[in-house]
Amino acid sequence: MDTQEALYTALDESRGEVRLVLIEPLASSVALVRCTLETVSLLDLSEDFKTFMGSPKNYGNHTRPLSFRQTTTRWQSHLRATSPPTTLSPTTDRFTWGDYAALSYVWGNDQQVRRNIIVNGVTVSATHNLEAALRRMAVRGTFSTTNGRYHIWIDALCINQADEAERASQVSRMREIYSGAWAVKAWLGSSYDESDEGFHLLRRLAGLSEEDQATLGETLENNPYLFGKGCFFGLHELMSRPYWSRLWIVQEVILGGSATELHCGDDALDWNTFCAGLAVLYRGDNRMWTIKDKLLVQELEERGDRRLDQRWQTIGMHLVFQDLRHLSRIEEEGGHKLGLRRLLEVAGTSDCRETRDKVYALVGMMDPCVAGKAIESYEEPVSVLFAAVARAFIELHHNLEPLRQGNPWGPQKGPTWAADWTWQGRMRWSRPEAVMLGPLWSMLDPGAAPETIYNAHSGRQARYSFSSDGKLLMCAGFIVDKISGLGASQETYFKWREHDQVQFREWKSAYGGNEATAKALYSALLLGRMANGEKLQDRHAALLTMPARWKNAGPQFEKRGWSWLVGRRDYWFRWSRWRRVHEMFRLGNKTLGGYFSDVIPQGAVESDYIEVWCAADRGNKERRFMLTEGGYLGWAPDNLSGHDEAHSVRPGDFIAIMLGCSAPLVIRPCGATFEVLGEAYIEGFMDGEATCLLDEGHFHVEQFTFC
Structure with a gap:
């Protein structure tokens, strides 16, 4: 009998069954970890909890059903209000x-x-982490089994990884499992590199x-050791x-929300405190974003x-602040599920072992109709999966x-009309709906809907339809123009x-003379919008007097x-290099550089230049x-x-x-x-404007078939 046969019997989906783990107390520091794997039903609610759920005050009087979280x-x-402090017991x-918690951790490389x-008397190989x-x-x-009532759900052990059908079924239940957990235990790993100082700082x-x-x-410029040595490094x-x-x-983490507990070695920090600490670094009015860089360099040199x-490597920080913090709050408030653009941004922030997991790792964040279509395509090629998700969004919202x-x-070479979730060219800070980082905006604002x-x-x-094999999209639209000239393509971020x-x-400019063309130029470079999609004002012409070079x-x-x-000295390079490359690009009888001046006029206001610099850097x-x-100008995709x-x-598109x-x-x-x-x-x-024409x-609607 192999390991799977010894540990796993089929789960009864009609009974809401899952497997959970109990951990035995450790006999000694060198002893093997021993666990018990049990099958339970998430439908077997206690009488007290059923009574609570049935109370109109607590559950039944809402316009829409409450989420699991x-x-x-x-x-x-x-429980805290009736018998504080809350401890797990038969009455709670x-x-x-x-009851149970769910573990969130890194699987790691299988070769490590x-x-x-x-597990249940059977030797099982687990990743080191x-x-x-x-x-x-x-x-x-x-x-532990001595407690006997507080279980934990662990994907590697609670899912029969050799059973594809069970894996697909359990993936579809991830939302229920993590959102319904008493707590989500996020294991960041053992304590090293002064991680305890990092928790202390937050x-x-x-x-x-x-x-x-x-x-x-x-304050930190005057007293860099205010929080102790090594905390920014940690x-x-x-x-x-x-x-x-x-x-x-x-x-x-999103589904765990405020019930998430981050564990690093022996230290732990609750999710709300963790996010609140990071949020201080994003405050525009205390200059912490740039000062943290100086403090890190200082601590590295001292070490x-x-x-x-x-x-600073800020990918993890941006993930928490821009995605996890905001989305976990939406989950707890019962907000809307994520749209395709937001899902693609989140998927692009992290890695997964299997390509299809770009989608499946986020099914709990999707509208159930979209998630259902994704699960139906579990065993299909990845390109088919991506097309199925795009189609599900089109049919759900009846738009393109x-x-x-x-x-x-x-x-993945799927249909061009369907987003490839593995394409690395998406940049979250390029979106016109995004909140811009700076002293004029609150990063707590989630931004406008795209x-x-x-x-x-x-x-x-x-007006649309799909081919029988789902590869072609037929839809109605109209052509308004052709590309005739192109600026430089971007080789790297730099x-x-x-x-x-x-x-x-x-x-020949369709906007009129040089003054009208200048207005069209700065509007286009700013994507016609400020933060949160707000339309431009005349003061944003400040872009035309924003010097190209830092000197x-x-x-x-x-x-x-x-x-x-x-x-901004260390961040000016993008504006400077884009301007230099396009200085001699012709806009009819005048060069692009000829529309700009390097002299900031008297009476100029810093906030106007902050806005246009941030928006131009995004554009x-x-x-x-x-x-x-x-005779129009703008931006083509790159x-x-x-x-x-x-x-x-290319010209002619x-x-x-x-x-x-x-x-x-x-x-x-x-x-x-x-x-x-x-x-x-x-x-x-x-x-x-084009629909008026x-x-x-001036134009006519026709049928397009996209491959």
């Missing part, structure tokens, strides 16, 4: 068999050193008053751990650490917004391919006492400047992840507006069908 949170609050358990554990987490819990005895930051937070930057190392690069943790890159995420550059930013289609209803610019010297910008900022912009990411045959000459935009899609697309004929090359920005066509007969 909301129900659990309300139960825990009820939600189930007849007790593994450890044996004993899982064994370390189990050993820690065995020492503490929380989930506790201290979270406990600061609003007044102290506002002046923290200045936080940096903590946020650089492999845990934050694992995509599955996104769903697990004798000569690593080449001494900057998902086409904005399509392009031919994805490595479909509300532009209205190129004037809200016209989508540089552009100056040689591949395509000049169009016959271009011209810095002294003027210092002279005016513009402290925030003075601190040239993932986009390539373009001109059209009709492939930051690699140079694909065959699919790069069409700009089209699809009914039911709020932004224009660049498309290209491909035999009898068309390819989607990506989303475009056309100054003068983003707010319904359509109604006047």
Whole structure:
């Protein structure tokens, strides 16, 4: 009998059965970890909990059903109010068999050193990280068989990994399991690299008053050891751990919400405190974002650490602050499920072992209709899965917004109208709906919905259908223009391919004279929007007097006492290099550089320049400047992840507006069908102007088939 046969019998889905683990107390520090695997039903509710759920006051009087997490949170609050402090016992358990937590951890590479554990008397090989987490819990005895009522769900042990059908079924229940857990135990690993100092720093930051937070930057400049030595190094190392690069943790932590407990060695920190501490670093008015860099370098030098890159690695921090913190709050408040654009952004922040897990690691974040279609495609090729998800979003919302995420550059080579979840060219900070980092905006704001930013289609209803094999999308739309000139494509985040610019010297501005064209130019470079999708104002013409080079910008900022912009010195390179590369790009009878001045006028206000610098830095990411045959200008899609000459935009590509899609697309004929090359920005066509021309007969609606 193999391990699977010895440990696993079929689960009864109609009974809501799952397997849970109890951990035996550790006999000695060198003994093997021993566990008991039990099958229980999540439908076997205790009488007290059933009574609580049936009470209109606590559950039944809501306009929509409470989420699993909301129900659990309300139960825990009820217990604290009636008999504090809350401890797990037969009177607090939600189930007849007790209660459970769920473990969130990094599986790790299968080739790493593994450890044996004993499960129901059977020797099982576990990853080193899982064994370390189990050993820690065995020492503490929380989930031990001596307690007998507090179980823990662990994917590697509670799912029969050799049974594909069971894996698919359990993946579909991840939302129920993690959202319904009494707590989610997030295991970040053993304590090393002063991680305890990182936890200590976050506790201290979270406990600061609003007044102290506002002046923290200045305070730390005068007293860098305010929180002790090594704390910024410890936080940096903590946020650089492999845990934050694992995509599955996104769903697990979000569904756990405020019930998530982060464990690192012997130390633990609750989720709300963890997030509140990180939030202090994102405050624009205390300059902490730049000061933390200086403090890290100082602590590295004091440690004798000569690593080449001494900057903060902020991927883990952005993941927590921009995604996990905000989305866990939405989950607890019973908010809306994630749209496709947001899911793609989250999926791009982390890695997973299997490509299809880019989707399956987030099914708990999706609308049930979309999640169901994804689960149906569990054993299909990855390209089929991606197309099925895009189609599910189109059919759910009856619009063609998902086409904005399509392009031919994805490595899975699926339909161009369906987003490839593995394409590396997406950048969260390029989105016009995103909140911009700076002293003028609160990063607590989640940003506007993507479909509300532009209205190129004037809200016209989508008309679409799919081929029988799901590979082709047929839809209605109209062509408005052709690409005629192109600026440089982006080679990396830091540089552009100056040689591949395509000049169009016959271009004649559709906007009018030089003054009107200048206004169109700065509007296009700013994507026509400020933070949260707010439309531009005349004061944003400040972009035309924002110096290209730091040697011209810095002294003027210092002279005016513009402290925030003075601190942008190390970040000015993108604006400077984009301007340099496009200085001689022709806009009819004038060069692009000829529309700019390096002299900031008298009476200028720093906040205007902060806004336009942030928006311009966002605008040239993932986009390539373009001109059209009709005399318009804007942005074409660009492939930051690699140079694909065959699919790069080129003169002659069409700009089209699809009914039911709020932004224009660049498309290209491909035999009898068309390819989607990506989303475009056309100054003068983003707010319904093209549909007015359509109604006047300048354009005509036709049927497009996208492959």
